[in-house]
Amino acid sequence: MRPILMADPAHPHPPFPHRHLLGVAGLSPADIKGLLASAEDAVSLSRQVEKKSATLRGRTQINLFFENSTRTQSSFEIAGKRLGADVMNMAVGNSSIKKGETLLDTAATLNAMRPDIIVVRHHAAGAVALLAQKVDCSVVNAGDGAHEHPTQALLDALTITRAKGRIEGLVVAICGDVLHSRVARSNILLLNALGARVRVIAPSTLLPADVERLGVTVFRDMRRGLEGVDVVMMLRLQLERMNGSFVPSVKEYFKHFGLDDAKLAYAKPDAVVMHPGPMNRGVEIASDVADGPRSLIRDQVEMGVAVRMAVLETLGRRLPNAA
Amino acid sequence: MLTHASRPLQFVNARLVCPASGRDEIGSLLVDNGVIAEVGPDVRPAARAEQVDCGGHVLAPGLIDLGAFVGEPGAEHRETLATASRAAAAGGVTAIVARPDTTPPVDAPEIVDYLTRRARDTASVRIHTLAALTKGLEGREMTEVGLLLEAGAVAFSDGPRSVASARVMRRAMIYARDFDALICHHVEDAELSAGGAMNEGELASRLGLPGRPAAAEALVLERDVRLVALTGARYHASLITCADSVAIVADAKKRGLPVTCGVSAAHLTLNENDVGEYRTFFKLAPPLRREDDRRALVQALADGVIDVVCSGHDPQDVETKRRPFAEADDGAIGVETLLSAGLRLVHGGDVTLHRLLHAMSTRPAELLRLPGGALKVGAPADLALIDLDAPFVLDAATLKSKSKNTPFDQARLQGRALRTVVAGHTVYPYA
Numbered sequence: 001m002r003p004i005l006m007a008d009p010a011h012p013h014p015p016f017p018h019r020h021l022l023g024v025a026g027l028s029p030a031d032i033k034g035l036l037a038s039a040e041d042a043v044s045l046s047r048q049v050e051k052k053s054a055t056l057r058g059r060t061q062i063n064l065f066f067e068n069s070t071r072t073q074s075s076f077e078i079a080g081k082r083l084g085a086d087v088m089n090m091a092v093g094n095s096s097i098k099k100g101e102t103l104l105d106t107a108a109t110l111n112a113m114r115p116d117i118i119v120v121r122h123h124a125a126g127a128v129a130l131l132a133q134k135v136d137c138s139v140v141n142a143g144d145g146a147h148e149h150p151t152q153a154l155l156d157a158l159t160i161t162r163a164k165g166r167i168e169g170l171v172v173a174i175c176g177d178v179l180h181s182r183v184a185r186s187n188i189l190l191l192n193a194l195g196a197r198v199r200v201i202a203p204s205t206l207l208p209a210d211v212e213r214l215g216v217t218v219f220r221d222m223r224r225g226l227e228g229v230d231v232v233m234m235l236r237l238q239l240e241r242m243n244g245s246f247v248p249s250v251k252e253y254f255k256h257f258g259l260d261d262a263k264l265a266y267a268k269p270d271a272v273v274m275h276p277g278p279m280n281r282g283v284e285i286a287s288d289v290a291d292g293p294r295s296l297i298r299d300q301v302e303m304g305v306a307v308r309m310a311v312l313e314t315l316g317r318r319l320p321n322a323a
Numbered sequence: 324m325l326t327h328a329s330r331p332l333q334f335v336n337a338r339l340v341c342p343a344s345g346r347d348e349i350g351s352l353l354v355d356n357g358v359i360a361e362v363g364p365d366v367r368p369a370a371r372a373e374q375v376d377c378g379g380h381v382l383a384p385g386l387i388d389l390g391a392f393v394g395e396p397g398a399e400h401r402e403t404l405a406t407a408s409r410a411a412a413a414g415g416v417t418a419i420v421a422r423p424d425t426t427p428p429v430d431a432p433e434i435v436d437y438l439t440r441r442a443r444d445t446a447s448v449r450i451h452t453l454a455a456l457t458k459g460l461e462g463r464e465m466t467e468v469g470l471l472l473e474a475g476a477v478a479f480s481d482g483p484r485s486v487a488s489a490r491v492m493r494r495a496m497i498y499a500r501d502f503d504a505l506i507c508h509h510v511e512d513a514e515l516s517a518g519g520a521m522n523e524g525e526l527a528s529r530l531g532l533p534g535r536p537a538a539a540e541a542l543v544l545e546r547d548v549r550l551v552a553l554t555g556a557r558y559h560a561s562l563i564t565c566a567d568s569v570a571i572v573a574d575a576k577k578r579g580l581p582v583t584c585g586v587s588a589a590h591l592t593l594n595e596n597d598v599g600e601y602r603t604f605f606k607l608a609p610p611l612r613r614e615d616d617r618r619a620l621v622q623a624l625a626d627g628v629i630d631v632v633c634s635g636h637d638p639q640d641v642e643t644k645r646r647p648f649a650e651a652d653d654g655a656i657g658v659e660t661l662l663s664a665g666l667r668l669v670h671g672g673d674v675t676l677h678r679l680l681h682a683m684s685t686r687p688a689e690l691l692r693l694p695g696g697a698l699k700v701g702a703p704a705d706l707a708l709i710d711l712d713a714p715f716v717l718d719a720a721t722l723k724s725k726s727k728n729t730p731f732d733q734a735r736l737q738g739r740a741l742r743t744v745v746a747g748h749t750v751y752p753y754a
């Protein structure tokens with residue numbers, strides 16, 4: 001049943017060997033580089049007047065979001081439409097099928113509609129992988145609990161590569177709420193896979209147990225942690241975690257872990273600043289920095305569409321009935 | 324159901340293994356009127372008895388499973404006394420000590436009485452009842468210890484809940500001590516492990532799952548040991564799962580405190596890595612821990628620091644397991660696989676057969692003051708005939724429990740019950 005995949009002459013990378021994109025874990029450096037190379041092409045396409053390709057023409061893409069996320073969902077929607085797919089958004093964040101017990105029923109129902117690709121965001125770690133076991137199409141993880149958010153890590157990698165020309169050998173600091181962050185986990189895996197040196201900077205209450213074993217160096221002092229880094233990645237801190245439960249107050253958090261010009265001065269002079277959004281200005285990042293010359297935050301959004309196009313296209317080529 | 328057999332039953336050519344006396348020899352055992360009438364190498368064939376040739380296989384006291392969830396009353400869709408006892412019988416278990424966290428909980432004498440009568444009518448093995456330690460299992464007010472004992476409760480427990488208040492626990496211990504009643508306590512601080520889905524550590528961090536630290540267990544256990552020192556109550560930590568707890572119990576025993584502990588066969592044979600990619604059948608409460616912890620538990624069993632090996636039997640409807648990991652229910656069935664899983668440790672050379680069977684029969688009988696757990700004249704004829712070596716691949720679909728949430732599906736196991744006898748009746752014949 002499995003079609004023999006021909007390597008695309010435009011991309012000398014080996015064919016992508018996975019049916020789904022459930023996480024960065026399990027991807028080889030070659031898989032990642034292949035996706036990033038495709039994404040470069042998608043950037044060019046997206047900058048043209050005529051932005052459409054026909055790669056996914058006739059294909060149905062369902063965006064199944066159990067958690068509301070305007071940005072990520074729009075990004076996947078635009079990506080699918082640029083490739084010619086029919087995209088349907090199912091926002092179930094507020095509907096009756098929100099609960100986990102009907103996740104598999106939802107999967108079975110959607111599967112019967114014969115989609116080709118389902119993009120899923122869910123509040124529970126592992127939920128996307130569980131759903132993927134029950135459907136015949138390809139599944140893209142758009143974020144599952146505190147587990148993974150692979151397209152975010154890929155778009156961050158593309159953004160860094162375009163700004164710095166490489167990833168290998170760079171020092172990247174991930175700052176903030178690593179404990180609850182799927183963005184941090186996916187980035188730690190991906191940056192390690194591509195040879196960057198990864199630091200995490202956070203108060204200990206916002207670090208997962210044994211985090212050093214994920215391949216990072218831990219800093220509790222932001223100034224020391226930022227010394228000599230090439231890339232500063234800020235994470236979003238949920239407001240409900242700031243009133244004494246994980247950190248004592250917004251004021252104290254911003255003082256110690258908010259990124260302002262003074263702290264950024266410890267990083268390399270050409271260091272760049274990133275944030276997956278949406279930002280809490282004045283909480284984890286000062287507005288001057290977010291809007292400053294070293295910020296790549298807008299670029300990240302653009303690269304997000306490109307990376308998602310690359311992912312959808314790559315998985316589309318792997319579909320069992322692909323031409 | 325458990326009426327006395329009319330015709331005597333004689334097991335011949337058996338390897339008699341009695342963990343209570345240390346007996347291990349080829350011989351014969353005669354059952355008459357539901358009790359062991361004769362046992363030893365020189366028992367003469369009784370002419371009127373039905374003869375069972377054991378073919379040199381092990382004949383041991385039936386297993387006593389301390390703390391299984393049996394579904395009645397209130398959760399009959401998960402398990403019933405009938406299905407639980409069929410599963411038990413198939414695993415060489417002749418007595419189940421049922422957990423009190425039913426709906427309603429077993430916190431009043433009439434519920435003990437109800438269970439006793441239900442068991443008489445529907446169960447094929449002996450069912451003993453743990454009564455609630457506090458009313459409604461709420462950890463606030465103690466139950467009617469005296470009346471519950473009179474009704475037949477064998478010990479007191481809040482099932483899978485820890486009593487959070489040291490004051491309530493102390494009073495319950497003092498009061499129970501007046502009756503010389505045993506308290507079986509679940510040791511895990513609910514606050515510290517709140518929201519946790521698996522053992523805290525690298526694996527949980529990688530999976531993005533909230534963790535349950537081993538310290539949540541040690542914390543409650545340490546407090547309880549201090550309260551035992553204060554009150555002198557007989558105390559049993561139902562399930563310990565980590566190396567720290569082993570050290571705490573060992574120390575308490577060295578000081579002569581009446582502290583004992585149990586461990587589940589799952590925690591002795593599996594570790595957190597078995598969770599793999601969100602396999603909910605390995606989601607237990609307390610959770611599977613690190614391999615270091617598992618090894619410490621095995622060593623503690625071998626050394627006798629751990630008194631009891633139980634199944635932790637907790638049947639769950641498949642629907643509550645087919646959820647994202649953090650939202651799936653805790654628990655695994657285990658009464659039918661208790662013996663076979665435990666034998667892994669014997670085949671692996673980690674514990675002796677006598678030590679394992681002592682923890683599965685003799686010791687629970689001693690702690691609960693039940694007759695049984697020994698091959699001696701006058702003891703109830705609750706027996707398990709065991710083929711130690713029979714290899715098989717477990718197929719969950721063949722298990723007798725109403726729920727099939729076993730972590731051992733497709734596991735390669737070695738050793739199984741060939742025949743289970745309760746009060747002289749054969750309640751399980753293999754093949």
